[in-house]
Amino acid sequence: MSGPNTPALRPFLPADTPVLAAIFTAAIEELTGDDYSSDQQEAWAAVADDEEEFGKKLAGELTLIASLNNAPVGFASLKGKDHIDMLYVHPSAAGRGVASALCDALEKLAGGRGATSLTVDASDNAQDFFRKRGYAAKQRNSVTVNGEWLTNTTMQKTLQDGGQP
Template identity: 55%
Template sequence: MSATGTKPALRPFLPQDTATVAQIFRDAIGELTEDDYDDAQRAAWMASADDEESFAKRLAGQTTLLALRDSEPVGFISLKGNDHIDMLYVRPEVAGEGIGTFLATAIETLARGRKAKTLSVDASDTALPFFEKLGFKPQLRQSIALEGEWLANTKMAKTLEASAGRERP
């Protein structure tokens, strides 16, 4: 991998990325969320990538972008519709190096371009401080059932201001 601070490249998700992206997903959950979720909860969460065909369909059905360093995927983000971040995960070894912010900024720019008024995310307890730093505000606590386990998260939203210079009717 490149040194910290090297700006990553960005490209769309391709079907052949599925195994790599699924591994990023599992590694991020397994290593980065252990302070907030127990082993059974993390295992249930990671299991949602076990059916790689279904996982690939989910990613392909959304706008999914990959961050690359030295041509290798180090993180990904998916936008459901024009205004909901469905997934954002980075390799544990690059956590804290700005990859997540790079991806979130790219998706926010895309959402603005698609005329979204707000951008929402269901943030894990681990990701909550990250999204708060990006200007997302907590809306409500939720519990979701996965593989017989309950996981808490927080619905968050960010108001997207109109682009500068845009004329209003």
């Protein structure tokens, strides 16, 4: 049983795309300002401007949605069996265990798919979150998104016993 303060998780449905695009944009605009310039944030958030493409990306991966009080507040997606592609939480729900619940689920799913480790290209503002979960930094990356260069760090965690840390 999940209480009102415990995020409920469910699979992504195509109809969720507009809500997830809004969560994606809000998370970038409100939670990454200490680490990225406004031009970088704008370019990054613009990934969700084409909702059809954004929806295809979400549908092409194993995407989970976290809800509080039946309202979607975050989402995460597993690309292949061993890479966390996206993990975004709406600013209004930050610090309420949403990202942890999503990450726990992806780690279990990855383990269930036979992955022995999980990687993530963590944005600068997400590195502490992943570090506390046992992910170790492997390399720094610079990627170009809509004409802006963004830095992130590839981090990796070894999974044991079907995703249990």
